[in-house]
């Protein structure tokens with residue numbers, strides 16, 4: 001019997017003072033961000049998946065292939081995966097080309113899925129091929145390390161804080177390459193990161209770890225919109241939505257973004273109509289009205305339904321989940337406003353969205 005597509009990972013491990021116990025069903029494609037505080041078990045999860053840690057009663061299948069079950073344990077070198085850590089571990093005596101060849105030659109010709117040219121093109125490293133690692137910047141080294149991992153034709157890519165050692169400028173330089181991988185490759189990626197901006201730009205799916213357990217796992221949009229989770233991608237609760245540029249308004253330097261049928265006006269980002277983008281809407285930028293204001297400075301006033309309310313740590317404030325068509329958005333309002341407007345689940349209102357940030 002063949003196993004279904006997707007990744008099924010079940011691991012249980014007891015260190016003194018740290019119990020790790022996860023049972024995850026993850027999609028077999030796209031980027032799954034593994035998010036959580038320091039010491040929550042993110043690297044432990046990746047090490048279990050890679051087979052670097054052998055957990056006695058673990059289970060792992062990746063898109064139909066069983067890598068661990070009962071006494072069956074496929075050792076790391078027999079798992080078709082690419083692993084890139086915080087610090088790229090390139091061979092210092094080999095040129096970039098030599099490092100890439102090394103990755104590629106580990107795979108028989110018939111099984112190669114990513115060609116040398118493709119990997120070089122995706123990561124933009126064609127001009128670096130004759131250099132040695134010591135002559136590369138941190139960002140360039142990481143790009144070479146990712147290209148080398150791709151050349152092993154992995155069926156799973158594990159990226160453990162690949163940008164953490166880089167400064168902001170280098171991060172900004174490498175993120176577009178990671179976005180290209182996301183858009184163009186079918187290989188599923190588990191991406192450990194502390195950085196909200198990386199997660200917001202790259203992830204399709206989120207796993208949130210806390211003290212060795214998964215407190216949430218699901219599609220990014222829905223998971224960020226959950227009121228019972230204290231996830232903050234950035235300085236506030238909020239959602240990240242995927243959409244496409246529907247229209248540009250050159251006169252006012254604005255663009256209309258269509259997110260699953262709900263339109264938002266945003267500041268222009270130079271993208272042509274049809275371009276796929278992500279937008280971030282923070283709860284503090286959303287207010288609620290019972291009627292559509294006609295004399296407001298707010299561009300985005302959208303019919304919405306109240307779905308759920310949850311009191312916040314400060315008793316004056318309430319977080320409200322709204323649905324704008326199929327699109328969830330969070331709003332932060334005062335408890336007094338909840339009372340004054342009679343906000344209860346099912347109530348039809350208008351979401352007034354002051355700022356929508358175009359993030360990629």
Ligand SMILES: Nc1ncnc2c1ncn2[C@@H]1O[C@H](COP(=O)(O)OP(=O)(O)OP(=O)(O)O)[C@@H](O)[C@H]1O
Nearest residue numbers: 015016018036037038039040041042043044045194
């Ligand atoms: N070999 C070990 N023996 C005992 N405890 C360990 C061992 N390896 C890891 N731990 C503990 O397991 C916990 C989780 O570690 P892990 O590296 O997975 O966390 P993390 O979420 O990746 O953290 P960070 O974000 O700081 O990298 C930590 O408390 C760590 O001290």
